[in-house]
Amino acid sequence: MLKIKEVHAGYGRLKILRGINLNVSQGTIVALLGGNGTGKSIEFDKKVITDSKPHHIVRSGLVQVTQSKEAYPAMTVEENLMLGAFTRSDKAEIKYDLEGIYSFFPALKDRRNMLSGTLSGGEVQMLVTGRGLMAKPKMLMLDEPSAALAPKVVLEIFANIYKISQTGVTILVVEQNVRMALLLAQYAYIIRDGRIMIEGKSEELINDPAIKEFFLGGTVTDTSKELNA
């Protein structure tokens, strides 16, 4: 569904990504671990969108949810959600989907008329995810959904992402929390020094000794033994 070929990106002279190839097939959850960026050739739904304007990309069904705390704090929860549906004109269905979001995230329903600036971190993450879903995306790109959230909330957020993918939305998630992301995704790419270091099915990666050493803290079990001793 989403194909990324030979993407280079950076800030000025500093190169961050040095040629990334990525493939997300329909209906899956794919994790991108280590970094993010835009670049050379990006193809979505069999169309090249590299030079597309942002609002055209959203209209084509590719929706990005940025890191936490990116709601409109001076607007109510409901107004934020309605903004997500900006590209749509099917009023009745928007209303139906809004109720759908509220039953998905009951916490948002209780706060529908409150300013989103008063929400907690976890609730804001629910709000921005719900807002992304209001666009009726074919594919949702989640940028560090776990950033700055308590471990218990992270678990809840990831469970929600899994439920969203069950409804048929393709998901690409960029994460620093490697362990959680590997548990969630079916396939993962791990980026290091601007290149794809390793890619593969999550269950294979999670048991890969090199990955364990690098990202999952291969010494965790040892430390816990030490602590117990």
Added chain:
Amino acid sequence: MDFDFNSLLAFIIFGITIGVVYGIVALGISLIYSGLDIVHFAHGEIYMFGAFMGLFLSQELGVPYPFAIIGAMIFAALLGMGIERVFYRRLTQAGGGYTVAGMGMIICGFGMSVALMNVAFLIWGAGAEPFPVNLGMPLQLGDISIPQSYVLTAVVSMLLMVVLNYFIRRTKLGLAVRAVAHNKDIAYLMGINVPLVISLIFGLGCALAAAAGVLIGPMQSVQVEMGYLMLMKAFAAAVVGGFGSLPGALIGGILVGIFENLGAAYISPSHKDIYAFLLLILVLIFRPSGLFGVIAKVKA
């Protein structure tokens, strides 16, 4: 001077009518400020162009006065959007707002003000043009008689405010305008065509200024330099109300109007234009964020 309650009331009523006009110009300035993070210094000239356009439509083409207001608003909106697209957009794209490009924007605004004034001078000359509109007998309110043009001004201005408020608060496009005003980066992610919405905001602000121009026309007269003073008063109104706050712009305008009329009546009529700034200074001393000032960076 003997104190006369009726004349005090009359001064206040006239203050309010002229004040709502300051209010709608201030509303335009506030709208553009909250949308683009820039202060539009050529707004007075848009107001002047609107007034001339209204004059042209009603005197030369014989268009009825209410339609002349609408015609002038459409003309000014197109003029404003054209200016925004050709001149300001290059600067907003380079960052705009509080960046270095924002400074260029202010200078660009001043330059546009001078350029527009000279264009108007070439077209209409320096003389003051009368704008006679026959609206019928003055309205009697007890012992006070109010000219119809004042009544119309108050009614039309209020109507514009209500319509604008409805648009901003209750419609989908209004929601997009607020989204762009608050945070353009997220607005892009919502699939909003941000440059188009910015044009729309600019056009709306300019249309409001033109409406004010056509409304003020019959009370005073229409001349090339009328924009400067209006800009200053509208700024005072916007700052008194709290810059970037839309209801604040209206209340600020009314306060400036009343203050100015009372000052002219009871202190000295020859210094009429000073009182607006006196009020501005007082507000800046005691409540720098304005009466309805929202916390810095969180806007209407």
